[in-house]
Amino acid sequence: MTKNTLATGLIWLASILVSGVFFWLLSDILIHGLPHLSWSFLADAPKNAGRSGGIAPIIVSTLLILAVAMVTAAPLSLATAVLLSEFTRYDSVFGRLVRRSLDVLAGVPSIVFGLFGNAFFCIYLDLGFSILSGGLTLACMVLPILIRTAEEGLQATPNDYRLAAAALGMSRSAALVHLLLPTATPALVAGLMLGIGRAVAETAALIFTSGYVDRMPDSLFDSGRALSVHIYDLSMNVAGGDANAYSSALVLILILLIINSIAMSLAKHWLHRSDVTV
């Protein structure tokens, strides 16, 4: 009885601690960031190294970098996950090799990705400090997360569907397109969200690849400052930039929430149209 009470207490304590940290963080950002948040903050360019003015070009750069990263990484990772889960045996040498490499890749610190991106995309491919370089570097960084979550999502679909589809003379690709991918959609969306979260929070890799320039980008070949880089710069290098750093952090969180809910509702809508029940 006392053991049970103790265990229950510990479990409650752990969950209160975890959610407590989250709420502390959130309320800190809200309290400090909300007063400065205004329409002009979202629509204006930064002035005086970011101490005043807004963050419009930075939001645009962030979204462009994110778009480049996801447009590159999502199809690549889906294809790899399908290959791993549906067309190779789980214990095959190839499958094990790819999985092990992905696990190593997932553990590589982001600063290493930044150096790699700088050497490969900026210098070797001659893309310079640009949104394209930054986006492609982020794509490399989120690939392991996207592939592993997509693969796990596919493997979690009931094997009965594969057998039943085969017994009806359906091809493997038909079963994949009509049954397995729709069933795995919630897992795929969740993985995508994790990837976006990691990409949008990335600072170190972007300083080396997409650069610091806080002007509105004209094309993907322009340098652009991401929100996370802006927050880092304001809080570490610019005296008196704290207030705008808080507001930028709040905007970053809002952007994540918006992307999250859009993706969820798109997935729901699409599942409803293909009449899959999950």
Added chain:
Amino acid sequence: MNLIINPKNEPIDKTHKDEAYTLGPLQAGPPCCDPEPLIRVDKLSLHYGKKPALENVSLDIYKGCITALIGPSGCGKTSFLSVLNRMTDMIPNCRVSGNVHFDSRDLRHPALDVQGLRRDIGMIFQKPVPFPLSIRRNIELPLREHGMSKQADLNEVMQQVLQDVGLWDEVKDRLESSALALSGGQQQRLCIARALALKPKVLLMDEPCSALDPISSGVVEDLIQRLRGKYTVVIVTHNLAQARRIANYAGFFWIKDQRAGCLIEFGQCKQIFEAPAHELTAAYVNGSRG
């Protein structure tokens, strides 16, 4: 018995719209007095890795008849079924040897059109596997995969097969709702309808009633009876009374020397149950062994 349990089955027998789909009345079909083998199995053995699962099985499956395979769990009945529609291809390390012929097709030929074969030899699993789609799409998806695309044709086939399995009246108003919302017995009948929609010649059934309650089981059993003549049915069952009620032929499998499954006796159902030639068969069907 079927009239009490499922009076809804009655009107189906009167609909003779399309000979290819509509099942005949109960107990119809050839009495199997002139058996014509459709599948010939000769010296079939099957290994999972190094472990033998079946050894030296030879038997004929007769056209239009119901063949029941009985025996204790793990004696290779399901493995035997999955050889017949090449589902063994999906199991890693599964090795098959011996000769299996369906009509004139060599079922073990490496270049065999497996998808075409599975269209001709359908399979029903122990646990009903409706796809997580609407009832309509469950039937339509495989048909579309096999090249039927006109909505009018699809609708016609769907209505006929759903009538054939006695599900039409129960679901005609909610064809667009999810098949997962159906009861277990309805799901199994939907799976049978889905298989019938492809106009197979043979239906393999792996304990199709064992996951169902007695009433649903009775409905599915009546349905299997009505497949006789039109389709060749091979059914694995642990329900000896059921095998006795529905089968024309019966095969008794047993695990020999704690090693591999083998066929002890095969013959007309009546003979297997009433005058078994082998003492193991006699002990099993009388309930003193197994």
